[in-house]
Amino acid sequence: MEKTELKDDKSKEVEEEQVVSPWEVSAKDGGKIDYDKLIDKFGCQRLDESLIQRVQRLTNRAPHVFLRRGVFFAHRDFNDILDSYEKGEKFYLYTGRGPSSEALHLGHLIPFMFTKYLQDAFKVPLVIQLTDDEKCMWKNLSVEESQRLARENAKDIIACGFDISKTFIFSDFDYVGGAFYKNMVRVAKCVTYNKVVGIFGFTGEDHIGKVSFPPVQVAYSSISFTHIFGNENIRCLIPCAIDQDPYFRMTRDVAPRIGYHKPALIESSFFPALQGENGKMSASDPNSAIYVTDSAKEIKNKINRYAFSGGRDSIELHRKYGANLEVDIPFKYLGFFLDDDAELEHIREEYGSGRMLTGEIKKRLVEVLTDLVERHQRARAAVTDEMVDAFMAVRPLPNMFN
Amino acid sequence: MEKTELKDDKSKEVEEEQVVSPWEVSAKDGGKIDYDKLIDKFGCQRLDESLIQRVQRLTNRAPHVFLRRGVFFAHRDFNDILDSYEKGEKFYLYTGRGPSSEALHLGHLIPFMFTKYLQDAFKVPLVIQLTDDEKCMWKNLSVEESQRLARENAKDIIACGFDISKTFIFSDFDYVGGAFYKNMVRVAKCVTYNKVVGIFGFTGEDHIGKVSFPPVQVAYSSISFTHIFGNENIRCLIPCAIDQDPYFRMTRDVAPRIGYHKPALIESSFFPALQGENGKMSASDPNSAIYVTDSAKEIKNKINRYAFSGGRDSIELHRKYGANLEVDIPFKYLGFFLDDDAELEHIREEYGSGRMLTGEIKKRLVEVLTDLVERHQRARAAVTDEMVDAFMAVRPLPNMFN
Numbered sequence: 001m002e003k004t005e006l007k008d009d010k011s012k013e014v015e016e017e018q019v020v021s022p023w024e025v026s027a028k029d030g031g032k033i034d035y036d037k038l039i040d041k042f043g044c045q046r047l048d049e050s051l052i053q054r055v056q057r058l059t060n061r062a063p064h065v066f067l068r069r070g071v072f073f074a075h076r077d078f079n080d081i082l083d084s085y086e087k088g089e090k091f092y093l094y095t096g097r098g099p100s101s102e103a104l105h106l107g108h109l110i111p112f113m114f115t116k117y118l119q120d121a122f123k124v125p126l127v128i129q130l131t132d133d134e135k136c137m138w139k140n141l142s143v144e145e146s147q148r149l150a151r152e153n154a155k156d157i158i159a160c161g162f163d164i165s166k167t168f169i170f171s172d173f174d175y176v177g178g179a180f181y182k183n184m185v186r187v188a189k190c191v192t193y194n195k196v197v198g199i200f201g202f203t204g205e206d207h208i209g210k211v212s213f214p215p216v217q218v219a220y221s222s223i224s225f226t227h228i229f230g231n232e233n234i235r236c237l238i239p240c241a242i243d244q245d246p247y248f249r250m251t252r253d254v255a256p257r258i259g260y261h262k263p264a265l266i267e268s269s270f271f272p273a274l275q276g277e278n279g280k281m282s283a284s285d286p287n288s289a290i291y292v293t294d295s296a297k298e299i300k301n302k303i304n305r306y307a308f309s310g311g312r313d314s315i316e317l318h319r320k321y322g323a324n325l326e327v328d329i330p331f332k333y334l335g336f337f338l339d340d341d342a343e344l345e346h347i348r349e350e351y352g353s354g355r356m357l358t359g360e361i362k363k364r365l366v367e368v369l370t371d372l373v374e375r376h377q378r379a380r381a382a383v384t385d386e387m388v389d390a391f392m393a394v395r396p397l398p399n400m401f402n
Numbered sequence: 403m404e405k406t407e408l409k410d411d412k413s414k415e416v417e418e419e420q421v422v423s424p425w426e427v428s429a430k431d432g433g434k435i436d437y438d439k440l441i442d443k444f445g446c447q448r449l450d451e452s453l454i455q456r457v458q459r460l461t462n463r464a465p466h467v468f469l470r471r472g473v474f475f476a477h478r479d480f481n482d483i484l485d486s487y488e489k490g491e492k493f494y495l496y497t498g499r500g501p502s503s504e505a506l507h508l509g510h511l512i513p514f515m516f517t518k519y520l521q522d523a524f525k526v527p528l529v530i531q532l533t534d535d536e537k538c539m540w541k542n543l544s545v546e547e548s549q550r551l552a553r554e555n556a557k558d559i560i561a562c563g564f565d566i567s568k569t570f571i572f573s574d575f576d577y578v579g580g581a582f583y584k585n586m587v588r589v590a591k592c593v594t595y596n597k598v599v600g601i602f603g604f605t606g607e608d609h610i611g612k613v614s615f616p617p618v619q620v621a622y623s624s625i626s627f628t629h630i631f632g633n634e635n636i637r638c639l640i641p642c643a644i645d646q647d648p649y650f651r652m653t654r655d656v657a658p659r660i661g662y663h664k665p666a667l668i669e670s671s672f673f674p675a676l677q678g679e680n681g682k683m684s685a686s687d688p689n690s691a692i693y694v695t696d697s698a699k700e701i702k703n704k705i706n707r708y709a710f711s712g713g714r715d716s717i718e719l720h721r722k723y724g725a726n727l728e729v730d731i732p733f734k735y736l737g738f739f740l741d742d743d744a745e746l747e748h749i750r751e752e753y754g755s756g757r758m759l760t761g762e763i764k765k766r767l768v769e770v771l772t773d774l775v776e777r778h779q780r781a782r783a784a785v786t787d788e789m790v791d792a793f794m795a796v797r798p799l800p801n802m803f804n
Contacts, residue, residue: 133587143584182545188611209590212614
């Protein structure tokens with residue numbers, strides 16, 4: 001009998017200590033998300049050291065910073081993807097973005113930076129979904145506005161450096177592949193209202209667009225894209241933040257019942273807000289995040305004013321006890337974006353022991369982020385509407401496995 | 403404030419005397435459907451004599467038998483359609499079929515025969531929807547099988563004589579007009595789960611395909627078909643059986659909120675089963691109906707064996723009391739399909755008084771139905787796959803208002 005992914009779903013217990021769903025991430029009493037508990041609740045697996053070493057062996061290159069440092073920390077069946085890759089079988093990458101705001105912040109870049117690494121390392125095709133329909137329904141944006149945001153966000157995604165000969169970007173609203181609506185119906189037939197409430201926690205006062213969206217998401221993430229892969233039913237690996245797990249848990253439950261592989265997942269923790277690690281960055285508070293549109297001056301100002309520091313209250317105490325790295329946002333951000341392991345280790349020692357001061361680590365972070373953001377801005381400025389059209393054209397990908 | 407169509411919805415009271423929904427039609431204790439109560443419950447209007455006379459004046463031809471004899475007996479805003487028609491404004495017809503079975507029975511032909519009359523009389527374009535998705539979800543047919551049935555049924559529909567220069571037929575599964583999914587989302591955002599349960603009576607154990615189908619139906623029945631009408635937002639008249647009213651009540655509630663006209667409706671009673679008037683004919687009992695595929699011999703046999711008779715138990719009693727026309731199926735069927743008013747009146751007098759015997763009225767009915775069915779079979783045999791493709795091609799209608 002087919003093992004169901006949903007039977008032991010414990011993600012919506014009544015006495016919720018922390019909430020992690022596609023629409024809400026909040027820790028208990030404003031504390032930190034407990035990722036070990038989340039892995040247990042969701043029923044996924046921890047991405048351990050041996051898997052990371054296996055990635056290194058198979059791809060013959062250093063694992064990405066986000067792997068080495070545990071940003072991507074959980075998975076479902078990633079080992080199966082590596083097994084089949086080792087046997088020479090094909091797979092493709094699938095990720096996406098809900099276009100709810102004009103400007104992306106650094107947290108939004110993380111899955112795309114990581115996906116670019118995976119595309120380069122495994123030499124595989126990539127499908128990027130823009131869930132403009134989801135944002136239209138949850139954020140009460142008009143169809144037109146959510147589509148406009150989708151195109152704007154596509155420019156930022158393209159600026160991450162994806163290879164157009166291997167990458168297809170689509171908008172849910174605009175995709176007209178004949179199989180989409182058929183697969184949506186096939187999926188919806190497999191899921192009762194009670195089950196969808198169990199996974200996503202909808203109420204009777206929610207509009208039914210929300211109820212019908214999970215089959216849309218499942219249909220897109222389980223169908224073969226025939227214009228790319230023909231009728232070949234190839235495996236799929238989805239890099240995403242762990243709050244998206246409920247959708248793909250449902251996909252993994254339904255896909256085999258309609259003739260598709262279960263997608264594998266590789267899942268990240270959340271990028272912390274400037275003010276500290278109690279959830280995701282918030283688009284509604286511009287000072288909670290560094291945006292890819294921020295100027296060097298804004299970055300410097302935000303880091304200096306808002307980045308929660310683990311440094312001590314006085315220089316004397318700091319020299320004596322050292323910084324509290326567990327809560328220090330500059331150190332955490334460097335863990336995401338400072339590539340050089342030796343330098344990061346040096347900062348850990350110096351700052352943790354109190355020899356380096358808060359002002360110094362913030363200065364280094366400002367340099368690293370300004371460099372990252374300015375490179376992104378230059379790359380994005382070079383993305384034309386024609387390039388967006390080209391990435392979004394329904395077409396075969398000529399060069400996808402080379 | 404916009405008057406809502408749904409506020410006073412009394413169609414799903416707990417103590418239901420009779421059930422009339424898109425999926426179930428059953429009278430209390432196997433009796434007759436009470437159409438007066440239905441009009442009251444649904445909140446539609448009776449199609450009265452003055453409206454029928456107005457149709458005659460405006461179209462300059464005799465009203466269709468189905469109008470003269472009250473088969474189409476209820477409406478919503480049909481008078482508004484006639485007002486705008488009188489002012490020279492355009493409207494179009496919209497009807498459809500759920501393709502759940504290979505062969506149509508006579509009851510299935512009624513909306514199409516009537517729609518053909520409306521198309522000819524008002525000289526208007528017509529859009530015919532094949533809800534293969536609905537049948538896939540409710541009848542548990544595969545996508546492929548419901549699409550096959552849709553094409554087979556399209557041949558029967560085309561055989562009713564629709565004008566290809568004014569008629570567009572589409573399958574829900576195959577329609578790829580960009581506006582469809584966007585409108586589905588716009589509609590779904592307007593309707594809560596509680597509301598949809600109030601209208602359609604879904605339960606938590608129903609699959610969510612059912613929950614997401616009403617927005618599909620509403621989206622199709624309220625959108626302008628841009629390939630036909632450009633961006634003109636023209637009025638729509640929907641001829642249908644009254645069990646479809648809940649869908650279009652929802653359409654009328656939502657359409658104005660997303661920028662479309664409320665469609666007007668003209669609604670028929672149900673064609674009675676051979677065994678008597680307690681609901682619709684049943685596809686699961688082949689002897690409850692005359693099919694358009696039946697041979698002359700089968701028609702004769704079914705009428706003689708199964709048509710419920712209002713004739714008396716003996717010739718003596720029959721001569722004395724006359725037939726009970728209230729329950730007599732042959733007389734009712736002639737009311738649908740015998741065009742000649744004078745002959746029908748003659749039969750009413752002769753049979754009702756007992757001068758005409760059951761065998762005689764059945765003989766006349768067999769003649770009328772055999773003629774009807776054989777004409778349909780000849781017309782259907784001439785419908786090629788190319789014609790189906792032509793009717794279903796997404797295209798402008800060159801001649802639609804002439």
